[in-house]
Amino acid sequence: MRPVDREFEITVDGVAVPVVPGQSVGAALHGAGIRSWRRTRREGRPRGLFCGIGVCFDCLVTVNGVPSLRACLTEARPGDRITTENER
């Protein structure tokens, strides 16, 4: 476990979300109360974290324009821009 040093921020659809160093993008979103960030392609069902360990692929997310990353496995970096499929 890394020492917990200074928090930093990422943005989710332009809104700042705090991150503890070492947290995954998925954990940061979930911790900020954002429970879903993707819609399924057939029925448009909301999806967020489910298995939490990289197995289920429910939590796919777009980071800095790169799509289809598993949010639960992708460590957040300062300034990351997350874009969701949520309605704004």
Next chain:
Amino acid sequence: MTGTYDLAVVGAGPAGVAGALSACLAGLDVVLIDGATSPGGQYFRGFGAPNRATPGSARFARQWETLTARAAVLLGHRVWAVEHTGDGFAVRCLEGDREERPRTVTARALLFATGAHDRPLPFPGWDLPGVLTAGGAQALLKGDLVVAGRRIVVAGTGPFLLPVATGLARAGADVRGVYEANGRLGLARHPLLTAGRAAEALGYGLGLARHRIPYLGRHAVIEAHGHDALTHVTVARLDAGWRPLATRTVECDTLAYGYGFVPQIELPVQLGCLTRQGTDGAPVVAVDAGMRASVPGVYAAGETTGVGGAPLAEAEGRLAGRAAAADLGRHVPPLPALSRRAARLSAFAAALARAYPVRQGWQDWLRDDTLVCRCEEVPLSAVREAVSLGARDARAVKLLARPGMGWCQGRMCGHVVAALVGDDPEPPRRPIAQPVRLGDLANASPQAPEPPGGPR
């Protein structure tokens, strides 16, 4: 043999670290590989200061420290394929979580200690945001220091529900209840007592009592409700076969649930290792007393050979590391106490699996429109239709109705589809164990492995 290790260990949890360390101490040149950026696997995830409560974490930390001084360690390396080479094996990795770089490691022998993931059962609403696997909630807490919700229901079966519930409560969540679908074994009869883990069992009991968490046997969450996120669940009292008898509603923003674990064995299966059916029905790698798989030079330890928890995983890892060293000609003095310990823990694991089975009545919880496959959004009605069209086994259902064809490749629903058609779950045949770019796939030629960092 320049650039080739004696032993590559995949998985840095209790089994992998113990196995790598035993092999090192017996004189092998070892590389340990794990997809995560810190060691510990799911059990010792983030084993530093915040998680000293995890039993065995100080011991694991000492092993890790000793190992890193003696072996090569590749963290943040996800293994997507393993292959035979002329005189050993090539391990195909992707390094890094975004700008991933392909890397190939070669070794004369392989030890798979790749652990397990939760085994979820489907029910109406199980894909609502806020419904998490128990392991997922635990991973958030241990690895990310995030409490999964404010008001949390814990459900499923097995002793793992207890540390999840007490951990969440200790972190400040309002745990509304623990619903164990099997009988709630009284603490006096709890299997942990017979395994000499009375203090651990007592600790969970005290934790539940201190936080006034109801712990009910023969109960399950059979439906989750909410529009775009979870708002409440339907809890049912169950008969002995898990059919619902009476229901009530419990408000919550989060459900953490699981019905046991599925060993992750696609890598040994890629190499042709034989499997057998574990006590809980899930396929596991078949091994001998030295944790040798059916393919020479391949070893497996921990949950890959049957779900048994961290102490058994460590014992099996040590057995595997020692066997690998002996098979490569090192002098390894016998250690009968270790084999006895592994046998005792293994018997305990089998007793636990028998105490917490999955009963068929869960199929009564589903409705026609309940998703069986979350990725491809395949409802129960489509699976039933495939069966009515003549699909006799899980593979035929998959071809007709597409459950298991999506991103997760059946990891979440494979056991479910098998149960719905009355099959035992099959060993996972996935030639690619992690998502990989086509370019990296095209460049991964078995004839030209990239030189690894090399043994020291």
